[in-house]
Amino acid sequence: MGRIIEEIYVWRLPVRFYHWINALSIVVLMVTGLYIASPVLNPPPGEAVWQHNFVMWRYVHYCIAFVFIGNFLYRLYYALLSDDEYAKFGGFRPWSPAWWGEPFKEQVASYLFLRKDEPNYVGHNPVAALAHFIFIFCGSTFMILTGLAMYGENRPGSFVETAFGWLLPIFGSSYNLHFAHHVMAWIFPLYVIVHLYAVFRHDVVDRTSVTSSIITGYKHKVEDEHSL
Amino acid sequence: MAKKIVVDPIPRIEGHLRIEAKLNDANVIEEAYSTGTMWRGIEVILKGRDPRDAWAFAERICGVCTTVHALASVRCVEDALGIEIPPNARIIRNLMEATQHTQDHLVHFYHLHALDWVDVVSALKADPKQASVIAQSISPWPKSSVGYFKDLQQRLVSFVESGQLGIFSNGYWGHPAYKLPPEVNLIAVAHYLEALDFQKEIVKIHTIFGGKNPHPNYLVGGMACAIDPNSDTAINIERLSMVKKIIDDTQTFIDQVYIPDLIAIAGYYKGWLYGGGLGNFMSYGDFPETNLNDYKSLLWPRGIILNKDLTKVIDVDPRDMSQIKEEIGHSWYTYTKGAANGLHPWEGETKPNYTGPKPPFEFLDTDKQYSWLKTPRWKDQPVEVGPLARVLVAYAKGDPMIKDTVGMVLGKLEVGPEALFSTLGRTAARGIECKQTAGFMRHFYDQLIANIKAGDYKTFNSERWEPSSWPKECKGFGYTEAPRGSLGHWIRIKEEKIDEYQIVVPSTWNASPRDNRGNSGAYEAALKGTPMVDPSKPLEILRTVHSFDPCLACASH
Amino acid sequence: MPTKQTFAEVFQSRGISRRDFLKFCSLTSVSLGLAPALLPKVIHAMETKPRTPVIWLHGLECTCCTESFIRSSHPVMADILFNMISLDYDDTLSAAAGHQLEDVRSKIMKEYNGKYILAVEGNIPLKDDGVYCMTGGNSFLNVVKEVAAGAAAVVAWGACASFGCVQNAHPNPTGAVPIDKVIKDKPIVKVPGCPPISEVMTGVITHFHTFGTLPELDRMGRPKAFYATRIHDKCYRRAFYDAGMFVRGFDEESTRKGWCLYKMGCKGPTTYNSCSKIQWNEGTSFPIGSGHPCIGCSEPGFWDKGPFYTRLADVSFLGTDTTADQIGMVAVGAAAAGAAAHAAVTAVKKKNDKETEK
Numbered sequence A: 001m002g003r004i005i006e007e008i009y010v011w012r013l014p015v016r017f018y019h020w021i022n023a024l025s026i027v028v029l030m031v032t033g034l035y036i037a038s039p040v041l042n043p044p045p046g047e048a049v050w051q052h053n054f055v056m057w058r059y060v061h062y063c064i065a066f067v068f069i070g071n072f073l074y075r076l077y078y079a080l081l082s083d084d085e086y087a088k089f090g091g092f093r094p095w096s097p098a099w100w101g102e103p104f105k106e107q108v109a110s111y112l113f114l115r116k117d118e119p120n121y122v123g124h125n126p127v128a129a130l131a132h133f134i135f136i137f138c139g140s141t142f143m144i145l146t147g148l149a150m151y152g153e154n155r156p157g158s159f160v161e162t163a164f165g166w167l168l169p170i171f172g173s174s175y176n177l178h179f180a181h182h183v184m185a186w187i188f189p190l191y192v193i194v195h196l197y198a199v200f201r202h203d204v205v206d207r208t209s210v211t212s213s214i215i216t217g218y219k220h221k222v223e224d225e226h227s228l
Numbered sequence B: 001m002a003k004k005i006v007v008d009p010i011p012r013i014e015g016h017l018r019i020e021a022k023l024n025d026a027n028v029i030e031e032a033y034s035t036g037t038m039w040r041g042i043e044v045i046l047k048g049r050d051p052r053d054a055w056a057f058a059e060r061i062c063g064v065c066t067t068v069h070a071l072a073s074v075r076c077v078e079d080a081l082g083i084e085i086p087p088n089a090r091i092i093r094n095l096m097e098a099t100q101h102t103q104d105h106l107v108h109f110y111h112l113h114a115l116d117w118v119d120v121v122s123a124l125k126a127d128p129k130q131a132s133v134i135a136q137s138i139s140p141w142p143k144s145s146v147g148y149f150k151d152l153q154q155r156l157v158s159f160v161e162s163g164q165l166g167i168f169s170n171g172y173w174g175h176p177a178y179k180l181p182p183e184v185n186l187i188a189v190a191h192y193l194e195a196l197d198f199q200k201e202i203v204k205i206h207t208i209f210g211g212k213n214p215h216p217n218y219l220v221g222g223m224a225c226a227i228d229p230n231s232d233t234a235i236n237i238e239r240l241s242m243v244k245k246i247i248d249d250t251q252t253f254i255d256q257v258y259i260p261d262l263i264a265i266a267g268y269y270k271g272w273l274y275g276g277g278l279g280n281f282m283s284y285g286d287f288p289e290t291n292l293n294d295y296k297s298l299l300w301p302r303g304i305i306l307n308k309d310l311t312k313v314i315d316v317d318p319r320d321m322s323q324i325k326e327e328i329g330h331s332w333y334t335y336t337k338g339a340a341n342g343l344h345p346w347e348g349e350t351k352p353n354y355t356g357p358k359p360p361f362e363f364l365d366t367d368k369q370y371s372w373l374k375t376p377r378w379k380d381q382p383v384e385v386g387p388l389a390r391v392l393v394a395y396a397k398g399d400p401m402i403k404d405t406v407g408m409v410l411g412k413l414e415v416g417p418e419a420l421f422s423t424l425g426r427t428a429a430r431g432i433e434c435k436q437t438a439g440f441m442r443h444f445y446d447q448l449i450a451n452i453k454a455g456d457y458k459t460f461n462s463e464r465w466e467p468s469s470w471p472k473e474c475k476g477f478g479y480t481e482a483p484r485g486s487l488g489h490w491i492r493i494k495e496e497k498i499d500e501y502q503i504v505v506p507s508t509w510n511a512s513p514r515d516n517r518g519n520s521g522a523y524e525a526a527l528k529g530t531p532m533v534d535p536s537k538p539l540e541i542l543r544t545v546h547s548f549d550p551c552l553a554c555a556s557h
Numbered sequence C: 001m002p003t004k005q006t007f008a009e010v011f012q013s014r015g016i017s018r019r020d021f022l023k024f025c026s027l028t029s030v031s032l033g034l035a036p037a038l039l040p041k042v043i044h045a046m047e048t049k050p051r052t053p054v055i056w057l058h059g060l061e062c063t064c065c066t067e068s069f070i071r072s073s074h075p076v077m078a079d080i081l082f083n084m085i086s087l088d089y090d091d092t093l094s095a096a097a098g099h100q101l102e103d104v105r106s107k108i109m110k111e112y113n114g115k116y117i118l119a120v121e122g123n124i125p126l127k128d129d130g131v132y133c134m135t136g137g138n139s140f141l142n143v144v145k146e147v148a149a150g151a152a153a154v155v156a157w158g159a160c161a162s163f164g165c166v167q168n169a170h171p172n173p174t175g176a177v178p179i180d181k182v183i184k185d186k187p188i189v190k191v192p193g194c195p196p197i198s199e200v201m202t203g204v205i206t207h208f209h210t211f212g213t214l215p216e217l218d219r220m221g222r223p224k225a226f227y228a229t230r231i232h233d234k235c236y237r238r239a240f241y242d243a244g245m246f247v248r249g250f251d252e253e254s255t256r257k258g259w260c261l262y263k264m265g266c267k268g269p270t271t272y273n274s275c276s277k278i279q280w281n282e283g284t285s286f287p288i289g290s291g292h293p294c295i296g297c298s299e300p301g302f303w304d305k306g307p308f309y310t311r312l313a314d315v316s317f318l319g320t321d322t323t324a325d326q327i328g329m330v331a332v333g334a335a336a337a338g339a340a341a342h343a344a345v346t347a348v349k350k351k352n353d354k355e356t357e358k
């Protein structure tokens, strides 16, 4: 285990800002999404046309969905075009065999208790980067595409429908879109649990203080760290 | 030298039927072979599904007798799970079933069967005045003026002159077996078109209670349509009035068009009494007035008649594992325990095994397996099911209404009851039954009204809706008298899913291939002995086969 | 041979006045939802076109599409048969049988090569050389290919021919496929539904005859005129859906009040069809209108989306039937348990490490 040497500024404001918007919108989307699938609350009193109980759940889902999309695109932009090295997932090259080499193996070995000491990273560790890619990048893309295709169904001929309606024949039917969107939604709570555990664990095990880093932006530089 | 002829495709039926027949030198049919040439595997597809969904799958067995498989299906599931349905649900189902009978029979008589007796082209030569006189002499039906028939004839002339004969292309027009005078042909063509227009009205009763026709919706435990005379979205007085009007119109149409036409046409064919066939008849009975298992309450009685003996009606119990069995000796299936023995549907199985020639082929090997239909038998005996069977069982049991109608029809034709054992008898029985079921429609409508008036709106029993309330294992039997005859669904449920589902259909009884003892089913037996005027134009075969109202999608499912 | 009559001539010879004829044309255009400006085109078409020959083939099916077809109220069947199309070959209605009927088919295929319409009802079984559906001693597969070769266009009637219906549900014992898996080189109009609404079916025919073109199709190959939006978008119970007023069981107070059937498994929100607009049997009702949830009968693969009375299908997962939510919750639970176990091992290991370090 390393010794704390200095504090470094890893997560700049845009990343932290993105992170919390993202976290928040996922929670809201999950809750409203599940409610849309299974509205459990009691019916409101009074005349139907004055009530918008269920519509509001959908409305919130859609509003937050667009926040989520915007935030996602913004993070993508920031990763590709900013000069923030820590935000670029620079080392993430899953297509290159080298990436799957030592550092990745070491990190996996460490998680599997096959290795005595814990490697640690100032930016994303390779396993975290892979997890982010699969769950956050691919998962979000999937939810956004299927979500937009379904959203377009509400208004045939609209821009969204024209731009994303092609997903319908690919999925086979509107029902399949709903089903896929619903099933894939579950990867988010799955990810969050693993993510939170990993974050807290690193904090305790290698004392890089990662938990607060996503609030303050600072991580601790520790001895014998790998670069990026 | 005997020659073999093939009739395939056979239109004006449902599904794919093929008849191969051996004729002797005098062109009399010596042997006939009935083949169902399609199979979909609905019984296989039903396995592993939620029993509450089964009705929808089963209903898609047939769109012509739509409703009946859904009804048999919900009944067998309810029987298995021990669900008692509310009286309103029973009444509505009975009403829908009676509706199905009348509509199906009407369409059969005019659109699927009439052209075997009616020469459309001969109608061009008719004298409209004479037609009008005949029409008015047999019925008070208002559409029978000279102008009406004249106009129709003109339409027909220009249709024929257009050179595009559509569905009438290449028919057997001018065939010597046609016996009607041109005027009667013209009347029949007029009613062909009127019936085409009217049949779509009858089924609106299905739409009111089941949301659509074909394929109205059913529900395990009752019916989904709520009743509330004070609601604008449930069954209320407007809906009920529509039902009543349809029943009125249906009875009028049957009394003033169908029955008079039937008698008029049959009068010219009294000399053609072929096609009697087996002489064994079976009816499960239907239209329960109380519980389905209380078969003494069935409006259509249950029973079996053997060897045309109307003095004795034998009991039939489809739950008895020793009575009804399906054999596969001449069918393209295998049984795990071997093809030698028949299986009762509760221990039945469906495993396809095609052994016929690779298409295209000229003839099937009728000594071996030659059909997608299994061969159901009652105590090893072939029986005929359908309107004739029902009418005979009710007649033999002394049902006063049936006795009346049968007496009226036979009296007008000046023939005795023995004439019923024929192709024409089958066709007449269907008309007699149609009149009877239209009466049932009114009966059930009155019952429904009485119930609602007494404040009973209940249509559904929710006690066993949740699968958690079901036994771990159970089996059930559901039946109905479908338009074409006795229909049974047998189900086994295991751990909330369908474990085995077996369906034995009216047309399976009638159109089945030979059994393991070499005995023919109803179609094959009825064709035997029929003389053909011109074997290249198989009008006589069509007549007899059509008189059963074949449904091959039902039969093989 | 007599010359083929046009629509207008048929009308005339039937003693129908020009005024009535024009009225019929305008009614037809209204029922098709056409702009009034198109009316002259309708009239022109009906005045000049002979009736289009139609060959209607039946595969693995239940004939319910035909039954639905003959329920049409506008236009009525007699008008269709006499004035719109020449239904020269049809298993359900044709007078001729056997080789006489097959002769009609050959004649139409030859005389009207490239001009007739092939209407298909049902699936095509591909397994075992197509022995699960044979007609005239040949496989349905062969017959369809043969007739399609000279067709101007193909109409796929019903869920069967469009997407594959009940016989193509799991495990599809006959290898049944919809028509577009076999016919690839012809325009195909899909008219899904189990069965489709009658006026939708006759509307497609009338459109083709009237305009001489196929109706405009959506991405799934369905006429936009009837399948552009979902049942749910036009459902009269939509206000209850929006309000969150849901039926929770059959035959309850809320059912009698006509609340939304969403929680009873209604597939209206994912089903493209005209049921909630045109309705069934001359506007008498439709499934939801009579208290039963929509089962999505015009959608691809709807049979395998059961049970019908739940919103989300059961999926076969490791040999059990589960819902997506159950799988999700199990996965999340497993992740939580995994994390806890991992934490425990970490703690133990750390303790051991500390001890060895000492």
Ligand code: HEM
Binding pocket: A015, A018, A019, A022, A023, A024, A026, A027, A075, A087, A122, A123, A124, A125, A128, A132, A136, A192, A195, A196, A199, A210, A211, A212, A213, A214
């Ligand atoms: C819905 C919940 C959450 C999601 C989807 C989520 C997602 C993410 C993502 C995508 C990153 C990568 C940041 C980037 O490079 O853009 C990240 C990093 C991080 N998150 Fe979260 N997060 C969630 C909740 C939390 C919470 C509640 C905490 C802390 C209490 C947290 C702490 C962190 C930390 C410390 C990092 C940096 C990790 C590292 O060094 O690899 N996250 N998170």
Ligand code: HEM
Binding pocket: A025, A026, A029, A030, A032, A033, A034, A036, A037, A058, A061, A062, A065, A066, A068, A069, A143, A144, A145, A146, A147, A148, A150, A151, A178, A179, A181, A182, A185, A186, A188, C269, C312
């Ligand atoms: C983390 C991201 C998301 C989660 C967890 C999520 C979750 C869900 C869930 C569980 C449903 C219910 C599906 C069903 O059973 O019918 C749903 C529906 C829906 N979601 Fe999302 N969703 C997410 C993102 C999005 C996005 C980005 C959009 C884009 C517009 C979107 C649009 C929709 C739409 C249109 C529906 C259908 C609602 C309806 O049936 O009326 N979702 N979502």
Ligand code: NFV
Binding pocket: B014, B061, B062, B063, B064, B065, B066, B068, B069, B482, B483, B484, B485, B487, B505, B506, B507, B508, B550, B551, B553, B554, B555
């Ligand atoms: N056979 C038969 Fe059916 C009837 N009636 C059903 O059970 O026709 Ni399609």
Ligand code: SF4
Binding pocket: B060, B063, C061, C062, C063, C064, C065, C121, C122, C157, C158, C159, C160, C161, C165, C166, C193, C194, C195, C196
């Ligand atoms: S689509 Fe449905 S209704 Fe039409 S033939 Fe197929 S099973 Fe029957």
Ligand code: SF4
Binding pocket: C231, C232, C233, C235, C236, C237, C238, C239, C241, C259, C260, C261, C262, C266, C267, C268, C269, C288, C294
């Ligand atoms: S009943 Fe079905 S289609 Fe109608 S609003 Fe409710 S969910 Fe939508």
Ligand code: F3S
Binding pocket: B212, C193, C194, C231, C271, C273, C275, C276, C286, C287, C288, C293, C294, C295, C296, C297, C298
């Ligand atoms: S079940 Fe079918 S009939 Fe219409 S309402 Fe649904 S699409």
Ligand SMILES: [Mg+2]
Binding pocket: B043, B374, B502, B503, B504, B505, B557
């Ligand atoms: Mg069977």
